Amino acid sequence: MRKTLLQSLIGPSLTEPAPPEIGDAVELARELDSVAQRKLGRSLSIREVDAGSCNGCELEIHALNNAFYDLERFGLRFVASPRHADVLLVTGPVTRNMRDALLRTYHATPDPKWVVAVGRCARDGGLFAASRACVGGVDAVVPVDVYIDGCPPPPTDLLRGLLRLLRPTL
Ligand code: SF4
Numbered sequence: 001m002r003k004t005l006l007q008s009l010i011g012p013s014l015t016e017p018a019p020p021e022i023g024d025a026v027e028l029a030r031e032l033d034s035v036a037q038r039k040l041g042r043s044l045s046i047r048e049v050d051a052g053s054c055n056g057c058e059l060e061i062h063a064l065n066n067a068f069y070d071l072e073r074f075g076l077r078f079v080a081s082p083r084h085a086d087v088l089l090v091t092g093p094v095t096r097n098m099r100d101a102l103l104r105t106y107h108a109t110p111d112p113k114w115v116v117a118v119g120r121c122a123r124d125g126g127l128f129a130a131s132r133a134c135v136g137g138v139d140a141v142v143p144v145d146v147y148i149d150g151c152p153p154p155p156t157d158l159l160r161g162l163l164r165l166l167r168p169t170l
Helices: 002-010 022-040 056-063 096-108 120-124 155-166
Strands: 045-050 087-091 114-118 134-136 146-148
Touching: 022 155, 045 056, 045 096, 056 087, 056 155, 087 096, 087 120, 096 134, 114 120, 114 155, 146 155
Parallel strands: 045 087, 087 114, 114 146
Antiparallel strands: none
């Protein structure tokens, strides 16, 4: 027991080496934080809405806050209520079951607000466009400010999309 404790105190950390794209993500997150501070005077608050995705897009969104990326340190905040959000990050084709929930979430978000459609399905329904369970892309229900393409888009593309939102010249 004592040996294990000593090893954990003086030994190297037991994690895998970070993948190379972490460096790009950190730079993008720093930039996003500084643009948000200039534009909003605080960090960007994001409410994620899964309107019917396969969860592939969610895995990439969750990666933004995993132990490798840890982007919360740059002020990128995911909030539990749309009432605290600046941005709705919406994934998936919009299913009939989620249509009203998305609309209610949109109306519960205070103005001014932005909507970002994440992934190919959020643009136009993607793989699921022909399904009778779907009503289409996100803009079939609420207005969209920025589209982030990909199936799914990786964390660096998510950050570039959010930067495009705050700095439309990008
Ligand atoms: S874009 Fe791809 S990963 Fe995202 S919900 Fe659609 S099928 Fe899934």
